[in-house]
Amino acid sequence: MKLVPKDMEMFEQAREHIDTIIVPLIGVDFGSDTKSYARMNEFLTILSSEIERQFKGRIILIPPFTYIASSEEEAKKQAALDWKSNFLNEGFKHVFFITCDSNWKAVENDFEQTLIWVPAIPLEGLDDTYKRQMMDEQVRQISTIFSQRWQREK
Amino acid sequence: MSKHRVSRRQFLNYTLTGVGGFMAAGMLMPMLRFAVDPVLEAAGGENYVATKQKVDDLTGKPVRLDFSYKQKDAWYESEVTDTAWVYKNDEGKIVALSPVCKHLGCTVDWNTSKDHPNQFFCPCHFGRYTKDGMNVKGTPPLKPLDSYDYKVKDGILYLGSAVPHKEA
Numbered sequence: 001m002k003l004v005p006k007d008m009e010m011f012e013q014a015r016e017h018i019d020t021i022i023v024p025l026i027g028v029d030f031g032s033d034t035k036s037y038a039r040m041n042e043f044l045t046i047l048s049s050e051i052e053r054q055f056k057g058r059i060i061l062i063p064p065f066t067y068i069a070s071s072e073e074e075a076k077k078q079a080a081l082d083w084k085s086n087f088l089n090e091g092f093k094h095v096f097f098i099t100c101d102s103n104w105k106a107v108e109n110d111f112e113q114t115l116i117w118v119p120a121i122p123l124e125g126l127d128d129t130y131k132r133q134m135m136d137e138q139v140r141q142i143s144t145i146f147s148q149r150w151q152r153e154k
Numbered sequence: 155m156s157k158h159r160v161s162r163r164q165f166l167n168y169t170l171t172g173v174g175g176f177m178a179a180g181m182l183m184p185m186l187r188f189a190v191d192p193v194l195e196a197a198g199g200e201n202y203v204a205t206k207q208k209v210d211d212l213t214g215k216p217v218r219l220d221f222s223y224k225q226k227d228a229w230y231e232s233e234v235t236d237t238a239w240v241y242k243n244d245e246g247k248i249v250a251l252s253p254v255c256k257h258l259g260c261t262v263d264w265n266t267s268k269d270h271p272n273q274f275f276c277p278c279h280f281g282r283y284t285k286d287g288m289n290v291k292g293t294p295p296l297k298p299l300d301s302y303d304y305k306v307k308d309g310i311l312y313l314g315s316a317v318p319h320k321e322a
Contacts, residue, residue: 010258010259014258017278018258054261054277055260055278056258056259056260056261057255057257057259057278057279058258058260132235150277150278
């Protein structure tokens with residue numbers, strides 16, 4: 001589900017079924033890496049909305065956690081973890097972070113396997129059908145992470 | 155000098171009728187076009203979208219079929235991709251099922267659950283449907299999967315809109 005009134009209406013009715021939140025982590029940079037961060041943004045936006053489509057009935061995709069790419073690692077991490085504990089307090093069982101920014105890999109351990117890092121694939125100049133195929137493949141691979149986690153708890 | 159001299163009055167009459175006629179026509183034509191337009195448009199009827207699937211290639215095994223069309227949403231036109239699970243049933247009739255789970259709207263997959271082969275399986279809450287789209291009792295979904303209207307033209311499968319399954 002997305003954070004729109006129509007979906008939230010459904011959420012309120014079936015709250016016990018929706019126990020997972022996805023937070024995209026998206027960096028912004030206007031220094032030397034402008035383009036590569038833009039690429040991550042494009043890729044991750046499409047990817048997360050495709051994941052949302054696949055798992056609409058169990059996942060809420062919230063607006064991305066956006067940060068200045070050059071800002072301090074520790075502060076970013078703390079803020080993201082704050083989000084997580086807040087959602088867990090709200091009764092969600094799983095909070096997943098998904099990002100293309102490899103800087104997060106350094107603090108991966110603090111996220112206890114809820115940080116999913118995917119390398120951004122340049123989409124510009126790609127054929128439309130090919131683009132879609134590739135995204136499908138990515139979604140499928142990430143899907144297994146969710147499925148496994150859900151199966152484990154069952 | 156010609157014998158038929160056109161008087162100043164005649165000349166002005168001709169030119170003014172001519173120009174006035176054009177101007178009136180310029181205004182009336184679009185109005186007429188608007189009035190007639192719905193009649194011309196109606197021929198289209200329901201929208202069927204062409205898929206890349208050749209009907210002859212369909213087998214009894216459901217295949218995932220993506221098809222896209224333009225959708226206009228207020229001031230924003232986007233290309234929407236929908237998916238269908240398509241196969242031929244035992245009588246050789248084409249069945250096109252919508253992959254949207256009737257529970258909470260996830261996307262169901264064919265034959266992905268090891269414990270329950272040859273069924274549609276929803277990864278979110280483990281809902282299941284038999285091959286003909288009927289929901290398996292005891293799993294979360296309460297209704298069968300929607301199915302698409304379809305037609306065949308030149309050996310290619312065209313899909314229409316998804317309609318709820320008729321209650322059996």
